[in-house]
Amino acid sequence: MTHQFFTESPFKTMISFHKLIEALEEISISDVDYRANYAKALLKEIEPFPEFRTGIEDLNLIYDNEILIKNLLADLFPTALTNNEIKAVTIPFQNFTFNYTERFKKIVQQAGIAFDMSIRNLDEHQFYIMSCTLILNQFYGQNIDYNNPLFYDIPSENGVMNQYRILYNADFLEIQPTDNVNPISQDDIDLLMDNCDDIALWKEKFPVNSWTLKGFGIAILFDATTESAISNLKSNLLKPEIELITLQDNFESIFRSIFKNPNLKVGMIIYDEEQDKFVKTTYNNDESSGSFILSAEGEINCNNEFFGCSFEKLLKDKKPLSIANVENFALVPGNEKLGQHLLKQNIQSCIFCPIVKNDVILGIIELVSPNKRELSSLNARKLDLIIPYLIDTTERHNLDKQNQIEAIIQREYTAIHPSVYWKFRQEALQYFETKRQNKDYIFKEIVFKEVFPLYGQIDIKGSSEHRNKTVKEDLKKQLSTVIEIFENHGSDTNILLLEQRKFELKSLLDQLNLPLKADTEQQIQLYIQNEIHPVLKNAENGAAEKSYFDSLDEKSGLYYHARKQFDNALSIINKKLAGVLDEKQTEAQNIFPHYYERFKTDGIEHNLYIGSSIAPMKAFDIMYLHNLRLWQLQTLCEMEMEHHQLKSSLPYELDVTSLILVFSSPISIRFRMDEKRFDVDGTYNARYEVVKKRIDKANIKGTMERITEEEKITIVYSHNSERIEYLNYIKFLQFKNIVEPVIEEFEVEELQGVSGLKAIRVKVQNNNFDQNIKKYSYEDLLNELH
Structure with a gap:
């Protein structure tokens, strides 16, 4: 066990038995003979050691006179209690003890020689301030309670860590000022009370070794392990x-x-x-x-x-x-x-x-x-x-x-976007407070007025045609395989039944050369499952039949090969593009908090709504809308590039088309409680939703050509100011070599209830994908244009 003192203290510490010696001197002149004789004998024994009274600085003096010190302290350490009490002489708060009771000795011996008996969670900073508070309490009449309970953590012989609470008896200690003491005013004390972490301040008011701590303390321990x-x-x-x-x-x-x-x-x-x-x-x-x-x-x-x-x-x-x-x-x-x-x-x-x-x-x-x-x-x-x-x-x-679990359900299934969460929370808090007062509460509708909408999509080109094509391919393969199996059973006794089934199968195969009807797939599958599979299962279990049944999808029992490749390709594209959009959307929230939602269909659609009602604690400026529009255009460019890189590795090659709908009039959105989602509010705003639903299938006016085209972004607008704004964005992205130089402009055919729409179309520079695409802000664009 080491006896390491803290390196700095406001006290110059001197171990002294002067108060005990003074008590013995009083006893030596008492009328009780046996007590007086005992005191005189002890005083005579310690007479050769004046340091016991004046102060011991060399600790070897203590070690060399253990028996004498034990006798001197006998009244404080009764022999009858030595196996019960856990007690020793110490300098308070320091890792230095001596004159142990027998029980204390045993505890220390069991802890082992590597054990260092330091006080738990007491560092030099705390020790210094604790020492200063002793001075403030004793000399300056303060009543400061800075001490926390102090503990020794001492391992037992079998390795269990026991905790011992430390109590100090300071009756034999006295604090004395030296010539280095700084005068302390009440203002100084108030300053110290408010700055317990400023150790430099405490050392300024109580310099190191500016006070004397003379005497000894008694540490009394009790087992507080439990x-x-x-x-x-x-x-x-x-x-x-x-x-x-x-x-x-x-x-x-x-x-x-x-x-x-x-x-x-x-x-x-x-x-x-x-x-x-x-x-x-x-x-x-x-x-x-x-x-x-x-x-x-x-x-x-x-x-x-x-x-x-x-x-x-x-x-x-x-x-x-x-x-x-x-x-x-x-x-x-x-x-x-x-x-x-x-x-x-x-x-x-x-x-x-x-x-x-x-x-x-x-x-x-x-x-x-x-x-x-x-x-x-x-x-x-x-x-x-x-x-x-x-x-x-x-x-x-x-x-x-x-x-x-509730958070996961809300996040994954009924998520409320963080930008509008505050308003739902506000309403829920109002309900909670009202409920506490036992009042009925009618939920208010969540409405955000005067917000600017942004809509965009990246769609799988010709997804319906691709899906029908793969359905036909799988059905043809399945029908051909079954016909081949039946033809190899020509000698079967049920030859008339097989001929009938072959005729029906070939008729179904011929139907697949015609455009696919809505119920064709279902009719063929029901026929195969009800009429063909029972025949094949009752036939001898040949290799052809086994190979056929092994080729069917385990879950659906259908022939699912070409369709699986198409579905997998669609899923990969959606996952990749949704991941890009979600990641970039996190960055976009730094422009200005706005509502965001996206949907996976045969591609990715997204809605953005920005305005002062979404984030009422922030000042809204129309510049934030322009910034978000530029961000949306850049993000769609990057999604197009991601798809271009991905396309060659897909199990079924699919192209995509991109579309942005520009709508400059502010609208209101309302949370539909029955659908648990936001929708535009009021008939005035319905035109926006009508355009959204019909625009992606629209043609260029006077032609049969779709307004969307693979690897190109189509921007649909109504007003010339919107055209000028987006042409500036495009010119900027052309300058940055993100889109190609050619700009197409045309009118959009009249849609039911909607007319006067125009569009801009531009091709993305897919060969620049490997370059690190920097996101440019609206301010960057303004700087370039001016």
Whole structure:
């Protein structure tokens, strides 16, 4: 054990027994002879050591005179109590002690020579300020309570960490100023009180070694292991689960301290009432720190016979199950499976304690030991101190889990975009406050007025034609395969039936050379399943039949080859492009908070709404709308480039077309409670939705050519100001070599209820994909144009 002092202190410390010597001198002149003679004898013994009175600076003097000092301190350290009390002489707050009681000596010896008996969580900063507060209290009449409970963490002989609370007796200490003391005013004291972290200030007011601390203190310890461990347990249980992962070892050491058992291991399982099963907690999936009941299993039904009769009693009575000898437990009929399961993990004694609230089991705490009889019903009672905190933690765990599930459902299925979440929260808070007052509350509609819409899509070109083509291809292949199988069964006894089926199959095959009708696929599949498959299954199980059935899709039972390639290609494109859009959208929110939603169909559609009502705490300027329009155009260019790179590697090659609809008039959007989504509000704004739904299938006026074309972006607008704005964007992107030089302009054919639309079309420079595409802001564009 080292005797390391803190390097800096406001005190110049001198170990002295002067107050004790003065007390002995008073006793020596008393009328009680035996006390007086005893005091005189002690005073004579210490007479050769004037340092005992004036102050000891050489610590070797203490070590060389241990017996004399022990006799000098005999009244303070009674021999009759030496095996019971944990006490020693010390300099307060420092790692220096001597004159131990026998019990203290034993504790220190068991800790080992490597043990350093320093005070827990006391650093030099705290020590310095604590010393200064002693001066303020004693010399300046203050009543400052700076001291926190102080503890020694001392390991026992078997490795269990015990916690000892430290109490100081300072009756034999005195504080004296030196010539280096700085005068302290009340203003100085007030300044110090408000700046406990400014160590430089404290050292300025109380310079190092400016005061003398003369005498000695007595450190009195009592074993607070259980109380301290429970306190640490509470602190750990209050931490979020992400920290519990890293605190598992500490969690186990706390239980070892409470049970005084270095071999103890701890596990826990949670009860899922909804599914009547036990599951591992979310922070103990690792086998080494998980559940000993579940072991490698992630969950188990509560009615499983694995638990046996004893565990069933635990679940029924909700009382702890203590097994002092697992080998004997495993011999009891009904307990064999659980007993053997525990023995395989080298568990010889254990306690399984239910965590119960409102007569419902929330989980099971598991304590296990590799030694027999270390855990039993006798020490199981210690869990009574812990279970209340575990109840709160388990309940919080279950609540957090439910909240996370709700959050996942909201995020993945009924998400409310962060830009408008504040208004939903505001309405929910209003409902919550009203409900607390037992009042009826009618939810207000969520409406955002005067917002500017932006709509864009990147669509699979000719997706319906491609889908029909793959359907025909699969059906033709399936019909041809079945016809071939039937033709190879020419000698079958049911030859007339086979001829009839072949005729019907060939008729269906001829139908596929005509345009595909809405019900053609369904009719052919029903015919094959009802008329053909029974014949093939009743025939001899030949290689051709086996190969045919193996080629069918397991889930649908259909021939699903060309369609699968098309569906996979569509899914890959949608996933990739949606990922690009979502990633860029996160950046776009920095322009100005705005509402964003996207949809996967045969391609990707997105809606953006920007305006002051979306983010009322920020000043809105029309520049933010222009910035977002430029961002949208650049993002569609990048999505086109991504698809161009992706196209050659697709299982089914598909082209895409891109479209932007420009709408400069502000509109209102309302949250539709029945549909759980936003939609435009009012008949005045309906024109925008009509255009959105009809524009992508429109043709160039006076032709049969679609306004959209592969690898090109089409921008549909109504007003000349919009044309000028987007031509400036395009010229800027041309300058940056993102789009090609040619600009097409044309009128859009009249749509039902919509006329006067015009469009700009420009091709994306796909050969520049490998370059690092920089996103340019609206300010960049203005700088280039001016």
